[in-house]
Amino acid sequence: xxxxxxxxxxxxxxxxxxxxxxxxxxxxxxxxxxxxxxxxxxxxxxxxxxxxxxxxxxxxxxxxxxxxxxxxxxxxxxxxxxxxxxxxxxxxxxxxxxxxxxxxxxxxxxxxxxxxxxxxxxxxxxxxxxxxxxxxxxxxxxxxxxxxxxxxxxxxxxxxxxxxxxxxxxxxxxxxxxxxxxxxxxxxxxxxxxxxxxxxxxxxxxxxxxxxxxxxxxxxxxxxxxxxxxxxxxxxxxxxxxxxxxxxxxxxxxxxxxxxxxxxxxxxxxxxxxxxxxxxxxxxxxxxxxxxxxxxxxxxxxxxxxxxxxxxxxxxxxxxxxxxxxxxxxxxxxxxxxxxxxxxxxxxxxxxxxxxxxxxxxxxxxxxxxxxxxxxxxxxxxxxxxxxxxxxxxxxxxxxxxxxxxxxxxxxxxxxxxxxxxxxxxxxxxxxxxxxxxxxxxxxxxxxxxxxxxxxxxxxxxxxxxxxxxxxxxxxxxxxxxxxxxxxxxxxxxxxxxxxxxxxxxxxxxxxxxxxxxxxxxxxxxxxxxxxxxxxxxxxxxxxxxxxxxxxxxxxxxxxxxxxxxxxxxxxxxxxxxxxxxxxxxxxxxxxxxxxxxxxxxxxxxxxxxxxxxxxxxxxxxxxxxxxxxxxxxxxxxxxxxxxxxxxxxxxxxxxxxxxxxxxxxxxxxxxxxxxxxxxxxxxxxxxxxxxxxxxxxxxxxxxxxxxxxxxxxxxxxxxxxxxxxxxxxxxxxxxxxxxxxxxxxxxxxxxxxxxx
Amino acid sequence: xxxxxxxxxxxxxxxxxxxxxxxxxxxxxxxxxxxxxxxxxxxxxxxxxxxxxxxxxxxxxxxxxxxxxxxxxxxxxxxxxxxxxxxxxxxxxxxxxxxxxxxxxxxxxxxxxxxxxxxxxxxxxxxxxxxxxxxxxxxxxxxxxxxxxxxx
Numbered sequence: 083x084x085x086x087x088x089x090x091x092x093x094x095x096x097x098x099x100x101x102x103x104x105x106x107x108x109x110x111x112x113x114x115x116x117x118x119x120x121x122x123x124x125x126x127x128x129x130x131x132x133x134x135x136x137x138x139x140x141x142x143x144x145x146x147x148x149x150x151x152x153x154x155x156x157x158x159x160x161x162x163x164x165x166x167x168x169x170x171x172x173x174x175x176x177x178x179x180x181x182x183x184x185x186x187x188x189x190x191x192x193x194x195x196x197x198x199x200x201x202x203x204x205x206x207x208x209x210x211x212x213x214x215x216x217x218x219x220x221x222x223x224x225x226x227x228x229x230x231x232x233x234x235x236x237x238x239x240x241x242x243x244x245x246x247x248x249x250x251x252x253x254x255x256x257x258x259x260x261x262x263x264x265x266x267x268x269x270x271x272x273x274x275x276x277x278x279x280x281x282x283x284x285x286x287x288x289x290x291x292x293x294x295x296x297x298x299x300x301x302x303x304x305x306x307x308x309x310x311x312x313x314x315x316x317x318x319x320x321x322x323x324x325x326x327x328x329x330x331x332x333x334x335x336x337x338x339x340x341x342x343x344x345x346x347x348x349x350x351x352x353x354x355x356x357x358x359x360x361x362x363x364x365x366x367x368x369x370x371x372x373x374x375x376x377x378x379x380x381x382x383x384x385x386x387x388x389x390x391x392x393x394x395x396x397x398x399x400x401x402x403x404x405x406x407x408x409x410x411x412x413x414x415x416x417x418x419x420x421x422x423x424x425x426x427x428x429x430x431x432x433x434x435x436x437x438x439x440x441x442x443x444x445x446x447x448x449x450x451x452x453x454x455x456x457x458x459x460x461x462x463x464x465x466x467x468x469x470x471x472x473x474x475x476x477x478x479x480x481x482x483x484x485x486x487x488x489x490x491x492x493x494x495x496x497x498x499x500x501x502x503x504x505x506x507x508x509x510x511x512x513x514x515x516x517x518x519x520x521x522x523x524x525x526x527x528x529x530x531x532x533x534x535x536x537x538x539x540x541x542x543x544x545x546x547x548x549x550x551x552x553x554x555x556x557x558x559x560x561x562x563x564x565x566x567x568x569x570x571x572x573x574x575x576x577x578x579x580x581x582x583x584x585x586x587x588x589x590x591x592x593x594x595x596x597x598x599x600x601x602x603x604x605x606x607x608x609x610x611x612x613x614x615x616x617x618x619x620x621x622x623x624x625x626x627x628x629x630x631x632x633x634x635x636x637x638x639x640x641x642x643x644x645x646x647x648x649x650x651x652x653x654x655x656x657x658x659x660x661x662x663x664x665x666x667x668x669x670x671x672x673x674x675x676x677x678x679x680x681x682x683x684x685x686x687x688x689x690x691x692x693x694x695x696x697x698x699x700x701x702x703x704x705x706x707x708x709x710x711x712x713x714x715x716x717x718x719x720x721x722x723x724x725x726x727x728x729x730x731x732x733x734x735x736x737x738x739x740x741x742x743x744x745x746x747x748x749x750x751x752x753x754x755x756x757x758x759x760x761x762x763x764x765x766x767x768x769x770x771x772x773x774x775x776x777x778x779x780x781x782x783x784x785x786x787x788x789x790x791x792x793x794x795x796x797x798x799x800x801x802x803x804x805x806x807x808x809x810x811x812x813x814x815x816x817x818x819x820x821x822x823x824x825x826x827x828x829x830x831x832x833x834x835x836x837x838x839x
Numbered sequence: 840x841x842x843x844x845x846x847x848x849x850x851x852x853x854x855x856x857x858x859x860x861x862x863x864x865x866x867x868x869x870x871x872x873x874x875x876x877x878x879x880x881x882x883x884x885x886x887x888x889x890x891x892x893x894x895x896x897x898x899x900x901x902x903x904x905x906x907x908x909x910x911x912x913x914x915x916x917x918x919x920x921x922x923x924x925x926x927x928x929x930x931x932x933x934x935x936x937x938x939x940x941x942x943x944x945x946x947x948x949x950x951x952x953x954x955x956x957x958x959x960x961x962x963x964x965x966x967x968x969x970x971x972x973x974x975x976x977x978x979x980x981x982x983x984x985x986x987x988x989x990x991x
Binding site: 101322 | 913
C-alpha cells in the first residue's frame with residue numbers, strides 16, 4: 083500500500099506559531115532572575131595577551147561579573163569539531179578581529195553593553211596572516227601546538243583521495259585543461275543572531291540554545307565543565323535560520339561559564355555584527371587539471387583545494403576532506419587525485435555552510451567541464467549528458483553506485499528554460515550539475531512513536547526545526563506508518579533530556595535517517611494495535627486510527643477500550659503502544675569509512691542577459707531540479723529548493739565578505755548584500771524529480787542543499803555563452819563582469835590590430 | 840519620559856528613557872517578542888510594525904516618536920484564533936520556513952495591501968525588497984501576497 087499522507091500538501095505544523103508571532107526563539111526566552119550578557123571582542127587580529135583590565139567595567143553599578151579566561155583556569159576551555167583548538171574566551175592569544183576575550187554579565191542589557199565598552203585588552207602584536215595564501219608560506223604559526231605539515235605552514239588539515247593512476251593517465255590525455263577558480267568567504271546570515279540562555283542548579287546545567295547539534299553541544303559542555311551528560315540539558319526552541327552556522331558548539335560554553343560565575347541565569351543574545359564575526363563559508367582556491375581522451379571523455383582529474391579556515395578549525399578539516407572527495411564528481415573519472423587543505427589564517431573562522439565544501443568545488447568542476455565542451459565544439463548540455471555518471475554505475479572510486487538518473491534531471495532543467503529555442507542577442511544559456519554524497523552524519527539513530535490513549539500520537543525525534551520542516555514531514559511519515567490522521571500527530575521539540583542521541587540536523591540527512599526511524603517506530607506501533615484489535619475485535623482488517631477510534635473489519639471501537647480489554651483478556655500482553663524505531667546509515671566501506679547512503683543532486687539551468695555598458699547580469703530564466711526521490715511534503719521540498727537556489731544566487735552575483743588585511747569591512751546588512759525579492763529571476767522554476775530511488779521512507783532522499791551546488795557555474799557558463807567571456811572568480815558583480823568584458827574587447831582589438839599590421 | 844500610544848487597539852503608556860528604541864520597548868518592556876531583531880539598521884525588515892498604517896522599522900524608531908500614534912504589531916493582527924487574511928495566505932502557501940522574518944514579512948504585506956491594493960508582481964517584489972528572507976527564496980511569500988491582495 084502506498085503512502086496516504088506522505089506526498090500530500092499539508093499545513094506546516096509550525097506555521098500558525100510563526101505567522102502569529104507566538105513562535106519562541108532563544109532570543110525571546112526569559113526566566114525569573116535572569117541576567118544579561120555581552121561579550122567583549124578583540125580589535126586586534128593577532129596578539130599575545132599581556133593584560134585584560136576589567137576594573138572600570140566591574141565598577142559600573144548593575145554589573146554582576148566580568149569574566150576572562152583567568153576565571154576558568156581549572157577548566158578545559160577548548161572546543162571544536164575534530165580539533166579542540168578554540169577556547170570559549172581567549173587564552174594567552176587573540177587570533178582574529180572579533181574574537182571574544184571577556185564577558186560581562188549585568189542586571190540589564192544596556193548596562194552589560196556599556197560595561198563591555200570599558201574592558202581594555204592589552205596585547206603584544208604578532209605578525210598578521212591575513213589569509214590562507216599568506217599563512218601557507220609564513221614563518222609565524224597561528225597554532226604553534228598543532229603538528230606541522232610537511233610542505234606548508236599553518237595547515238589545519240590535509241586530506242588526500244586517490245584512485246587509478248592519475249599521472250600515467252595525464253600522459254595519455256589528448257588534451258589537458260588546467261585552471262584555477264576562486265570562491266570568496268560568504269556569510270550565512272541566519273536572521274536570528276546567536277542566542278542562548280543558561281542556568282545552573284543542583285541538577286546541573288540547563289541550556290536553551292539555537293543550535294543544530296544539541297547532543298554535540300551537550301557532550302562539549304559536559305567535558306568542559308566536568309559534569310556527566312545527565313547533568314546537562316540542552317533544549318532547542320525554534321531556530322531563526324541555521325544553514326550550518328549553528329552547528330557544533332558556538333557560544334554555549336561561554337554562556338554556561340558566565341552563568342557559573344554569576345550564579346544567576348544568563349541570557350546571551352548576540353548582534354548580527356557579532357554573527358558576522360562567528361563563522362563563515364570557507365573562501366577557497368581550486369586548482370583543477372582535467373585530462374580528456376580522443377572521445378572527449380574525462381580520463382583523469384587532479385585537484386587541489388585550499389580552504390581558508392580562519393583562526394580556528396571549526397568544521398574546516400571535514401570541509402576540506404569532503405570538498406576534495408567531491409571534486410572528482412559528478413562524472414565517472416577512472417583516475418583521480420584530490421587534495422583538500424584547510425589553512426589557518428587571522429580571519430573569522432570558517433565552518434559548515436549549506437552545501438558543505440561542495441559549491442566551491444562544483445564552481446570549479448562545472449566551469450571546467452563547460453570550458454572543455456566548448457573547446458571540443460560540443461554542446462555543454464550534450465557533453466554532460468554523455469559523460470555524467472550513469473545510474474547504478476560506480477562513483478567516486480568505490481563509494482556506493484550512483485543512485486540518481488543524472489542526465490534525466492539535467493535535461494529537465496534545460497527543457498524548463500527552453501534550451502533548444504533560439505537565443506535573443508545579448509543573452510546566453512548555461513547549465514550545471516552538482517552532486518554531494520549523503521554520507522555526512524552517518525549514524526545509527528532511533529526515534530520514538532507513542533500512541534496515547536485518546537488516539538493522539540506523539541513523535542520523539544531529535545531533529546531541529548530550522549524551517550526545513552521535519553515537524554511536518556515526520557508527522558506525515560508517522561501518520562502513514564500508523565494509518566492515522568496527520569492532524570492527530572505531533573512532533574516534539576528537541577530536548578536532550580529524555581530524547582535519543584542524534585549527531586545533528588545537517589547534511590540533508592534527517593529525513594532518510596531519523597525519518598526512517600520514525601517510520602519504523604510507527605509501523606511497530608501499528609502492528610501492536612493490530613494485535614490488540616485481533617484479540618479484542620476479532621479483526622485487524624484494513625485497520626486504521628480515526629481520531630480516538632480504532633476502525634477495522636467494519637467495526638469501530640475507542641482505542642482506550644481496546645487497550646483496556648486486551649490487558650484484561652491477557653494480563654501478560656507484551657504489546658505496548660510505544661515503539662522505538664531504528665535506522666543505521668553507517669553501512670558499507672566506501673573511502674569515507676562508510677558508503678554514501680544517497681547522493682544529493684542539484685541541476686541548474688539559466689538564461690542570462692548581460693548589459694555591456696554596465697556589466698549588470700540579469701537572470702531571465704532559472705530552473706532548478708531537485709532530485710528528491712519522493713517528496714514527502716512537496717511544498718516543503720519546493721520551498722527548500724527555491725530557498726537554496728536563491729541563497730546560491732547570493733554567492734553567484736552579490737555576496738562576498740570583504741577584508742582589509744585581516745579585518746572584515748562589511749559586517750552589516752547595509753554593506754553585505756543578500757538577495758532580495760526584486761532579484762528573483764523573472765522566470766523561476768523548481769522541479770522535483772521523484773523516481774523513488776532513495777533510501778528514505780517511500781524512496782525519498784535528502785534535500786535542501788542541492789540548489790546551492792551548481793547555480794554559480796551555470797550562470798558563469800551562460801555568461802560565456804552570451805559574451806564569450808569566461809570569469810573564474812565569484813561573485814559575478816557588475817564591476818567584475820564589466821572589467822572582463824572590457825579586457826576581452828581590448829584583447830580582440832589588439833588581435834585585429836596585429837592581424838592588420 | 841512617558842509615551843502614550845495605541846498598541847494593538849489598546850491605550851498604552853511606556854515610561855522609558857528618551858533614547859529607547861521602539862523594538863526594545865516592545866520586546867523587553869511590553870514582552871511582545873513577535874517583533875524580531877536582526878540587522879539593527881533598517882535593512883532586513885524583521886522588526887516591521889505598523890505606525891498609523893505605515894510600515895516602519897522598530898529598530899530605528901524611537902519610542903518617543905510614536906507618541907499619539909496607532910501602533911500594530913504581529914500580535915495585534917489576528918482576532919483570537921481567527922487569522923488575518925494575510926496570515927492565512929502565508930499559511931495556505933507555506934510561506935514561512937524558519938519563521939524569523941515572518942512577523943515582519945506579514946506586517947509588510949499588510950502595509951502593501953493598504954498602500955497598493957492593485958499591486959502586480961513587480962510591485963510586490965519591489966515593495967518586499969525592504970524585508971529580507973534567507974530561507975524561502977521569496978517565491979511562496981510572493982504567492983501569499985498575491986492571494987492576500989485578491990482577498991482584501
